Amino acid sequence: MNLRSRIVLAITAVFAAVSLLAGWLMLTRAEKSLQNAFDRAVQTRAGWLLSQVSVDPVVLPLPTESEQMLVTYQTYGRWRELFRSPGFPAASGIGRDANRHPRSYRSKTVQNSSLQLSNGQLNLTLAVPDASLIQDIERLRWVFGLGWFVGLILAFLGGYAVAGWLLKPIQAIVNQASKITNTTTIEPLDLPATQDELYQLTNTLNQMLARIRESAELQQNFFGAAAHELRTPLAVMKTGLEVTLDSGQVDGRTAPFLLGQLDEVRRLTRLLDEFLTLSRPDKTSQSLRIESVDLATLINQCLSQLAGAATDYEVSTRFDEPDFAIQPISTDGVKLAHVVLNLVENAIKYAVPNSVVVVQLSGETVPMIRVQNQTVCETGPVLDLMQPYFRANPFKDGHGLGLWISHQLTTLLGGELHLEWQGFIFVSTLVLPQEVRSGQPIKS
Numbered sequence: 268m269n270l271r272s273r274i275v276l277a278i279t280a281v282f283a284a285v286s287l288l289a290g291w292l293m294l295t296r297a298e299k300s301l302q303n304a305f306d307r308a309v310q311t312r313a314g315w316l317l318s319q320v321s322v323d324p325v326v327l328p329l330p331t332e333s334e335q336m337l338v339t340y341q342t343y344g345r346w347r348e349l350f351r352s353p354g355f356p357a358a359s360g361i362g363r364d365a366n367r368h369p370r371s372y373r374s375k376t377v378q379n380s381s382l383q384l385s386n387g388q389l390n391l392t393l394a395v396p397d398a399s400l401i402q403d404i405e406r407l408r409w410v411f412g413l414g415w416f417v418g419l420i421l422a423f424l425g426g427y428a429v430a431g432w433l434l435k436p437i438q439a440i441v442n443q444a445s446k447i448t449n450t451t452t453i454e455p456l457d458l459p460a461t462q463d464e465l466y467q468l469t470n471t472l473n474q475m476l477a478r479i480r481e482s483a484e485l486q487q488n489f490f491g492a493a494a495h496e497l498r499t500p501l502a503v504m505k506t507g508l509e510v511t512l513d514s515g516q517v518d519g520r521t522a523p524f525l526l527g528q529l530d531e532v533r534r535l536t537r538l539l540d541e542f543l544t545l546s547r548p549d550k551t552s553q554s555l556r557i558e559s560v561d562l563a564t565l566i567n568q569c570l571s572q573l574a575g576a577a578t579d580y581e582v583s584t585r586f587d588e589p590d591f592a593i594q595p596i597s598t599d600g601v602k603l604a605h606v607v608l609n610l611v612e613n614a615i616k617y618a619v620p621n622s623v624v625v626v627q628l629s630g631e632t633v634p635m636i637r638v639q640n641q642t643v644c645e646t647g648p649v650l651d652l653m654q655p656y657f658r659a660n661p662f663k664d665g666h667g668l669g670l671w672i673s674h675q676l677t678t679l680l681g682g683e684l685h686l687e688w689q690g691f692i693f694v695s696t697l698v699l700p701q702e703v704r705s706g707q708p709i710k711s
Contacts, residue, residue, distance in 0.1 A: 270430075270434060270437075271427070271430045271431065271434055274426065274429075274430040274433070274434075275423060275426040275427050275430050277426075278422060278423075278425075278426030278429070278430070279419065279422050279423045279426055282418070282419065282422035282426075283419055283422070286415055286418055286419070286422075287415065290411055290414075290415055293411075294407065294408065294411050297407055298404050298407065301400060301403055301404060301407070302373075302400065305373060305395075305397065305399075305400045306373065306375060309373060309374070309375045309393055309395045310375040310377060312334075312393060312395070313375050313376070313377045313391055313392070313393035314377045316328050316330070316336065316391055316393060317377050317378075317379060317389060317391040320338060320349075320379075320389055320391065322340060322349075322387065322389070325349060327349065327350050330352060330393070333395070333396050334352070334393060334394065334395055335352040335354065335355045335356060335362055335372060335374075335393075335394040335395075336350060336351075336352050336355075336391065336392070336393055336394070337350065337351050337352070337355050337391070337392040337394075338350040338351075338389065338390070338391050338392075339389070339390045340387055340388070340389055340390075341387055341388045341389075341390070342386060342387035342388075352394075354367065355394065356372040356374060356394045360372050360373065360374070360394075360397075362394060370396050370398070371396065371397050371398070371401070372394035372395060372396055372397060373394070373395060373397040373400065374392055374393060374394035374395070375392070375393055376390055376391065376392040376393075377390075377391050377393075378390055378391075436459055436465050437465070439457070440456055440468075440469060440472070443456055443457065444456065444472070447476075453476050453477075453479065453480040455473045455476065455477070456469050456472055456473050456476070457469070458470060458473075494539045494540075497535075497539055498536070498539055501532055501535055501536050501539070502536075504532050505529065505532045505533065505536065508525055508528060508529040508532065509529065511525060512525055512526065512529070526575065527575055527579075530572070530575045530576065533572070537605060537608065540601070540605070555598075555599040555602070555679070555680070556599050556600075556601065557597050557598065557599060558597070558598075558599070558600050559595045559596075559597060560595055560596055560597075560598055560600040560603060561593075561595045562593055562595070562596065562628055562634055562636065562699075563586075563588055563593060563628060565600065565603065565604055565607060566586055566607060566626055566628060566636065567586060568604070569604060569607045569608045569611055570584050570586060570611065570626065572608065573608065573611055573612055573615060576612060576615050576616075577615050577624070580615050580616060580618065580620070581620040581621055582615055582618045582619075582620065582621070582622055582623065582624055582640075583622075583623050583624070584611070584615070584623070584624045584625075584626065585623050585624070585625050585626070586626045586627075586628075587625060587626070587627045587628070588628060589628055589629055591631065593628060593630070593631075593634060594701075596634055596699060596700070596701050596702065597701070597702040598680055598699065598700075598702075599680060602676050602679065602680060603676075603680060603699070605672070605673075605676055606673045606676050606677055606680075606684075606697060607636060607697070609670065609672055609673040610636075610638045610670075610673055610695045610697065611624065611626060611638055613670055613673075613695070614638050614639070614640035614693065614695065615640070617640065617642055617693065618640035618641055618642065619640075619641045619642065619643060622640065622641040623641075624638065624639070624640045625637075625638070625639045625640075626638050626639075627639070632701075633698060633699075633700075633701075634698075634699045634701070635696060635697065635698050635699070636696070636697040636699070637694060637695070637696050637697075638694070638695040638696075638697075639692060639693070639694045639695075640692075640693050641691055641692060641693075642688070642691055642692070642693050643691075644688075644691070645689075645690065645691050646688050646689055646690075647688045647693075670684075670686070670695075673695075673697075677697060680699070680700075681700045682697060682698050682699045682700060683697075683698040684696070684697055684698075685698070
């Protein structure tokens with residue numbers, strides 16, 4: 268339930284409670300007023316009938332067909348009933364009309380004054396059907412209920428409109444903030460004209476956004492500066508190792524060690540290039556060096572680069588080429604090579620020893636690269652694997668960024684990366700477009 272709905276429900280609930288309480292009090296007073304007016308009319312009628320009563324001789328006025336009357340006379344301590352209408356109501360107020368049908372009555376009793384009769388006392392009780400009173404009360408309750416229900420609907424509609432008006436500035440802030448897609452597009456939010464709580468909230472959000480942008484810029488500058496600073500010593504180490512290996516003066520026992528070190532230097536260089544790519548603020552507008560790439564050739568080159576790593580982890584690799592020719596695609600070959608190297612390297616590191624890492628190339632219209640390896644665990648959290656620094660097996664070596672970097676670079680190339688882990692088999696599927704259309708390509 269959103270905030271607007273909660274505000275509307277709160278306004279409606281408060282209105283319903285207050286209006287119901289106030290309406291109930293007013294309805295009670297109105298019903299009491301109707302009853303008092305009815306009783307006064309009955310008492311006035313009874314007083315007039317009593318004024319027409321005479322004891323000596325006995326003269327009694329007759330009530331109407333709907334009225335019931337009881338006249339008693341007291342003299343010298345004795346009561347005598349002078350008249351009682353048939354079906355006169357009992358103490359409960361229920362009597363019978365002329366047709367002997369049960370009917371509800373309201374009654375009033377009046378007494379004579381000393382001027383009318385000095386040596387005795389006359390009491391006249393007049394009972395009048397209260398059907399009209401009950402009908403008026405029911406009509407009043409129905410009008411109140413209908414008015415309360417209509418008022419509740421109006422309160423709901425009014426609360427909805429008021430809540431929308433109150434939340435309009437907040438919605439404007441949400442709309443402006445939703446346009447922030449990365450740290451380079453962080454702009455201050457528009458401050459409201461009124462110096463109220465909303466102004467303080469917007470000002471606080473602007474301060475928070477400024478701190479986020481500053482922190483992101485510092486982080487990006489750090490990654491870029493660190494990568495650039497490390498490229499020079501790595502280039503020197505790489506050149507030195509290559510010169511040493513090509514000199515022909517390295518014995519058979521030292522050469523494998525130096526080759527392993529050269530592979531590690533190349534891997535670190537590749538990681539630095541990936542850091543430089545991903546540390547740029549807006550990856551969607553980065554320049555891509557588009558070229559025609561033969562996928563089979565690229566996969567064979569990647570497997571050759573990772574041959575040493577496969578030997579170290581005691582696994583073997585196999586490339587299953589398709590029976591038909593896969594047409595070259597237009598993409599950034601360097602970044603695509605980074606993705607394939609990361610996927611194969613991840614498969615090698617987490618594969619069961621003495622197993623085979625299989626790389627398959629398929630797809631005539633949509634090229635797909637499928638990397639499969641056998642794992643120790645039956646299944647695992649594939650979605651978490653594309654998060655930075657998440658490692659499925661903490662006892663395995665790895666920098667914890669491979670699949671995350673692969674996912675970022677794949678998105679940059681306009682492709683899709685799907686992971687599946689079932690039945691002790693981990694599969695990475697890379698779906699590539701025939702031609703990269705995102706970014707600002709630079710033809711090589």
